[in-house]
Amino acid sequence: MTAATGTAKSKDKRIWLALAFAGPALLIMGGLVVWPAIKTVIDSFYDAAGRNFVGIDNYVDIFRFQRMQIAIRNSLIWVVVFPVVVTTVGLVLAVLSERVKWRTAFRLILFMPAAVAILSSGIIWRIMYDTDPNLGSINAVINLSASLVNPEGALTGAAPSGEVAVLDDNGLMLPVEVGSDGGAARIGLLRILETDLPEDAAPAIEPALEAGSVTGVVWRDTKPGENEQGVVEDGEFGIPEVTVQLRSGDEVVGDAVTEADGSFVISGVEPGTYQAVVPPDEFGEPWPGIAWLGPDLITLGAVIAGVWIWGGFALLVIASGLAALPRELQEAARVDGATELQVFRRITLPLLAPVLGVVFVTLTINALKMFDLIIGIAPGSVQDDANVIALEMWRTAFTGLGNRGLGSAIAVFLFVLIIPVMAFNIRRFRLEEERR
Amino acid sequence: MTAETPTLTPTASQPLDLPAGSRPITPMQKVIHFLSRGIVQFVMVVVALFWLMPIAGLLITSIRDPQLYGVSGWWNAITAPSQLTLENYANLIGDASLIESVLATFYIAIPATVLPVFLAAMAGYALALIDFKGRDALFLVVIGMLVVPLQMALIPAFTLFRTLGLSGLPSIWLFHTAFGLPLAIFLMRNYFAGLPPSLIEAARIDGASEWTIFRKIILPLGYPAIAALTIFQFTWAWNDLLVALVFATDQQPITLFLRDRLGEFSSGIGVISPGVFLSAIVPLIIFFAFQKYFEAGLLGGSVK
Numbered sequence: 001m002t003a004a005t006g007t008a009k010s011k012d013k014r015i016w017l018a019l020a021f022a023g024p025a026l027l028i029m030g031g032l033v034v035w036p037a038i039k040t041v042i043d044s045f046y047d048a049a050g051r052n053f054v055g056i057d058n059y060v061d062i063f064r065f066q067r068m069q070i071a072i073r074n075s076l077i078w079v080v081v082f083p084v085v086v087t088t089v090g091l092v093l094a095v096l097s098e099r100v101k102w103r104t105a106f107r108l109i110l111f112m113p114a115a116v117a118i119l120s121s122g123i124i125w126r127i128m129y130d131t132d133p134n135l136g137s138i139n140a141v142i143n144l145s146a147s148l149v150n151p152e153g154a155l156t157g158a159a160p161s162g163e164v165a166v167l168d169d170n171g172l173m174l175p176v177e178v179g180s181d182g183g184a185a186r187i188g189l190l191r192i193l194e195t196d197l198p199e200d201a202a203p204a205i206e207p208a209l210e211a212g213s214v215t216g217v218v219w220r221d222t223k224p225g226e227n228e229q230g231v232v233e234d235g236e237f238g239i240p241e242v243t244v245q246l247r248s249g250d251e252v253v254g255d256a257v258t259e260a261d262g263s264f265v266i267s268g269v270e271p272g273t274y275q276a277v278v279p280p281d282e283f284g285e286p287w288p289g290i291a292w293l294g295p296d297l298i299t300l301g302a303v304i305a306g307v308w309i310w311g312g313f314a315l316l317v318i319a320s321g322l323a324a325l326p327r328e329l330q331e332a333a334r335v336d337g338a339t340e341l342q343v344f345r346r347i348t349l350p351l352l353a354p355v356l357g358v359v360f361v362t363l364t365i366n367a368l369k370m371f372d373l374i375i376g377i378a379p380g381s382v383q384d385d386a387n388v389i390a391l392e393m394w395r396t397a398f399t400g401l402g403n404r405g406l407g408s409a410i411a412v413f414l415f416v417l418i419i420p421v422m423a424f425n426i427r428r429f430r431l432e433e434e435r436r
Numbered sequence: 437m438t439a440e441t442p443t444l445t446p447t448a449s450q451p452l453d454l455p456a457g458s459r460p461i462t463p464m465q466k467v468i469h470f471l472s473r474g475i476v477q478f479v480m481v482v483v484a485l486f487w488l489m490p491i492a493g494l495l496i497t498s499i500r501d502p503q504l505y506g507v508s509g510w511w512n513a514i515t516a517p518s519q520l521t522l523e524n525y526a527n528l529i530g531d532a533s534l535i536e537s538v539l540a541t542f543y544i545a546i547p548a549t550v551l552p553v554f555l556a557a558m559a560g561y562a563l564a565l566i567d568f569k570g571r572d573a574l575f576l577v578v579i580g581m582l583v584v585p586l587q588m589a590l591i592p593a594f595t596l597f598r599t600l601g602l603s604g605l606p607s608i609w610l611f612h613t614a615f616g617l618p619l620a621i622f623l624m625r626n627y628f629a630g631l632p633p634s635l636i637e638a639a640r641i642d643g644a645s646e647w648t649i650f651r652k653i654i655l656p657l658g659y660p661a662i663a664a665l666t667i668f669q670f671t672w673a674w675n676d677l678l679v680a681l682v683f684a685t686d687q688q689p690i691t692l693f694l695r696d697r698l699g700e701f702s703s704g705i706g707v708i709s710p711g712v713f714l715s716a717i718v719p720l721i722i723f724f725a726f727q728k729y730f731e732a733g734l735l736g737g738s739v740k
Contacts, residue, residue, distance in 0.1 A: 014568040017646055021562035022574075025555040025617050032614030033581050036589035036596070043591060093483065099476050108727070109484050112491065115723040115730070116716040117675035119691050123712050124494045126701065127510075135509050137493050308487065369585055372677045372691070380699060393587045398682055404591055411587040418583050 037415075044408035048401070058409035067395075068410070071387040074299050075417075078370055078388060082303055083363035087356060089307060090314025094322055095344070097315070107319060111312035118309060122376020125305035129292035129377075139289035146287065155242065155282045161188035161221035162230035172278040176216075176246070178271050182209045185276040188221030188230055189239065197237055202261040204238040213267040216276060218242045218258045238262020245277045293378070295385035302370075302377050302386060309373070310366065314359050321355030322348070357428075361421055368417055389414050498524055498713045502706030524710045531707070537693035538714060541674055543605055544689050548612035548673040552620050553666050555613070557658065560624025561650050565636055575625065581618040589614070590682050597683070604685040611679050616669050627661035628654060664729040671719045671730075690715040 019026075047054050062068050093110070097103040113121055130136030133143035160167050165174040165187065176185045184207045197220060204219035221227070223235040238261040245255040246266045253274065256264040292301040325348065333343050371390045378386035387395075393414060397407025496510040499520050504512075513519040528534050562568075563575050589611075597607040631654070639649045655662070677691040684692055694711050697704045723730050 014566055015570075018562040018566045018568040018571070021566065021646070021650070022559040025559040025621060028555070028610065028614050029578075029581060029617050031596070032593055032611060033584055033589055033618070036592035037584055039592035040588050093480075096476050096480060099473070100480055102480075106480055106484055110487050112720065112723065113487070115671060115719040117677070117691055117719070119675075119677045119694060120712045120715050121490075123694065123698070123708060124490045127497055127705075127709070128490050128493055135506065137489055137509065137511065140509055140511070141489075308490065312487070365583060369587075375677065375695060376698070379701065390585070390587060394590070394678065394681065397591050398594075408591055411585070411590070414585055415588050418585060421583060 040408045040411050043404055044412045046405045046408075048403040048405050050404045054405065058405045059413070061406055062409055062413055067384060067387060068392055070384065071389050071392040074387060075368060075370070075389045077299055078303065078306075078367040079364060082306055082367045083360050085303070086307055086310050086314050086363050087318075087360050089311050090318045090359060091352075091356065093311070093315045094318040095348075097319065098322065103319075107312070107316060109312075110315050113309045114313050116309075118372040119376040121305060121309050122302075122373045122378075125301070125308070126293065126377050126379070129301055131289040131291045131293065133287055133289045136289065136292070138292065139287075142290065143287050155189060155192070155239070155278070156284060156286055157191055158189045158283060159191045161190045164230075167283065169280060170277075171280040171283065174276045176214055176274045176276045178214060178269050178274060180211065180271055182211050183214045183269070183274070184209055185214055185216030185244070186230065186232065187216060187218045187244070187276065187278065188232075189218065190220075190222055190229075192220050192239070194220075198240055200260050201237045201240055202259075203234070204232050204236050204262045206232040207263060210265065210267075212269060213265055214246055214254075214269050214274070214276065215263070215265050216244065217262045218244065218264070218278070219262040242282055243279055245279065247275045247277050248272065293382060295382050298378050298382050298386040302373055305377055306367075306370070306373060310363060314363070317359050318352070318355055321352055325351050354428075357424075361424055365418060365421055368414060389417075494709060494712055496520075497705065498709035500524075505705045506702050524706045528707065528710050528714070534690075534693060534707075534711060534714070537688050537690045540684075540687040541689040541691075541715075541718075543687060544608050544612075544676075544680070544684075545670050545673040547605075547609045548616070549666055549670040551609060552613040552616035552669055553662060556617055556620030556624045556665070557655065557662060558650065559617070559621045560628050561654050563621065563625040564628035564631075565633075565654070566646070578618050578621050578625075582622060584618075586615055586678060590678075594682060604683070605687055607683045608679055611683060612669075612673050612676070615679075616672065620665055620669065623661060623665055624658065627658055631657055660729070663726070667722055667726050667729050671722065674719055675715075 043050055044058055045053060045055060063072075093106075097106050100106065116124075128137045129139075131139060133139040160172055160174075165172055167173075172187065174185055174187055176183045186207065201220075204217050207215040207217050209215060217232060217238060219232060219236055219238045221229055221232075221236060223233065225235075227233055227236070238258065240258055240260045240262065242258045242262075242264075243255060244258065244264050244266070246253045246269065253269060254266040256266045258264045291297060329347050329351070330343050333347055338346070369390050370388045371394070374383070374386045374388055374391050389410060393407055393410040396403050396410055493510050496513050497505065499522060500510060500513050501519055501521050502524060504519055563571060563578075593607075593611055593614075597603060597610075602610070635653060635657075636649055639653055644652070674689075675691065676689070677695065680689050680692050681695075688696075690711065694708060694715065697708050697711070701708065
């Protein structure tokens with residue numbers, strides 16, 4: 001490289017010069033990386049206190065202890081799911097963000113979490129993941145989108161007034177006698193906040209009998225001040241948009257939906273005894289929310305938080321890879337009539353493969369070394385369920401009594417999992433050097 | 437992509453106003469193009485909002501009456517600004533332990549940055565510009581060290597420091613330095629190897645010492661790489677939890693401060709949420725102020 005490709009003798013001299021420059025760094029790395037790593041391998045064959053040789057017992061224990069089994073299972077989930085998802089998200093967003101004018105701002109926003117401590121990101125997501133949709137943003141968003149598709153029952157939390165109507169899992173049931181002049185059904189409801197009434201609700205009207213029909217009203221049987229239950233009074237409001245069925249035994253005779261004043265009419269009814277039924281979904285309980293921080297979903301929840309943390313990194317690396325691609329090939333393919341999808345699959349993707357490889361490998365190492373995120377995101381009671389190998393290594397070696405032998409064995413185990421990745425890195429470096 | 441990238445040189449058969457390679461565009465295709473643009477914009481906005489929501493949630497939680505946590509969601513404060521208060525931050529500033537831990541984080545991160553960056557610049561110079569025997573082998577060893585996980589060294593380093601009588605800050609500095617060096621050397625060496633060799637040759641012929649060349653030529657020329665590396669290493673040390681958990685004694689960084697309070701999460705939210713914000717604000721300021729270098733450092737650090 002330099003012109004000083006002199007004799008072997010001058011090369012020997014330059015060793016001392018090189019050592020003067022590189023020596024301090026080599027000393028520190030030797031003392032705190034190389035030597036401890038070797039010592040850890042040795043320690044892994046000794047007992048908890050590091051005194052007696054125990055052979056491979058520690059390595060057997062890794063697979064025997066339940067806490068460790070969960071950690072290995074979770075780390076496996078991390079390694080299988082996390083790199084694929086984050087690389088895919090990064091690739092899709094990199095391609096999409098090339099098509100909008102505000103791509104710089106977009107990439108900046110997505111990259112922000114990478115600057116923050118992973119522990120802090122974990123804590124942030126613990127706040128987001130609260131199970132109650134009134135407290136946790138993620139469940140609130142899911143609840144909101146779900147209620148757009150399938151609205152929550154209008155009568156949530158309501159109870160029937162009077163003692164005739166019954167509310168159970170089958171909905172609200174009220175016996176109705178239909179005579180020759182028709183029948184009336186007064187379905188009064190309590191425990192509905194005035195503010196929960198729909199805006200178009202009008203004052204309730206006492207149903208007027210009509211021959212061959214069941215006329216009725218569904219209303220909020222309460223008002224400020226004195227009021228009598230089971231009687232429609234001035235100042236009480238009807239409840240619109242409630243479905244009411246008329247049943248004879250299990251057979252549905254007819255149904256209707258209430259008007260703004262809560263009134264409804266079901267016509268074509270023979271005299272007899274019926275049940276007026278408000279179906280149970282009108283009383284639907286509020287959605288309890290997904291237990292993201294519970295023992296079953298905590299790893300999935302942490303992986304999603306991981307996508308949030310590393311998505312911007314993947315996006316940025318892949319976007320800069322995309323920007324560096326030669327455009328000629330893509331343009332030539334388009335001239336030849338290839339569709340955008342074909343151009344992407346046959347040309348862009350193969351050219352981008354080395355960049356995707358780097359991102360994927362980095363994320364795989366991150367997945368294996370996952371540590372701070374779990375501490376931040378998982379409540380104390382589910383730390384065991386969210387456990388991963390790197391976290392268990394620290395817990396084994398440095399908390400409680402501290403088992404040096406087993407802790408060392410877990411560290412070596414972790415390292416062995418990373419070695420294939422290291423081999424990939426070195427090969428990549430060699431290839432790059434050859435290309436120079 | 438088509439609309440924004442420069443197109444091929446137009447030929448006689450291909451009028452200028454059409455994107456390269458396109459056949460005549462039908463109105464239908466125009467509609468589809470317009471719709472797909474709208475969909476892309478929509479998806480991007482949704483994604484950006486998803487990424488911003490947790491940060492907004494944290495910020496608002498941190499300036500909201502902590503009594504309301506567990507009663508209603510943070511977004512309620514958007515329509516009811518009376519829920520907002522600066523009391524959390526006022527309490528934190530009165531809390532000596534937080535100020536101490538913010539200071540401790542600086543005490544940890546600054547030497548844990550300066551030391552590895554400087555030593556790596558020297559080592560990178562040797563590996564890139566001094567032609568000595570075994571140079572390539574040595575560099576391969578450094579690359580091999582890149583992916584040795586911290587966990588491989590924690591236990592023996594802990595014992596070693598105790599034997600040497602080192603504890604607290606110096607042990608954290610040295611450990612961060614040791615595990616920051618492989619990447620730092622890797623980046624420095626690659627950057628220096630790309631500098632024009634003629635410059636160094638000229639200086640050597642003029643009789644400048646290697647130390648002078650390093651100080652007067654290499655360090656100034658290597659400024660972009662050194663800046664990127666400094667920012668990367670500082671952020672790394674600032675955000676670290678594991679090394680501090682093992683080696684910190686009386687000087688506890690903010691990550692430890694937060695971790696110690698996670699046990700009582702709901703009742704401690706009035707301390708935790710502003711604490712998280714304070715832990716994030718320093719790297720975020722660095723991120724926005726030195727965006728270019730920050731990204732370069734992180735991309736380079738992707739091998740770590």
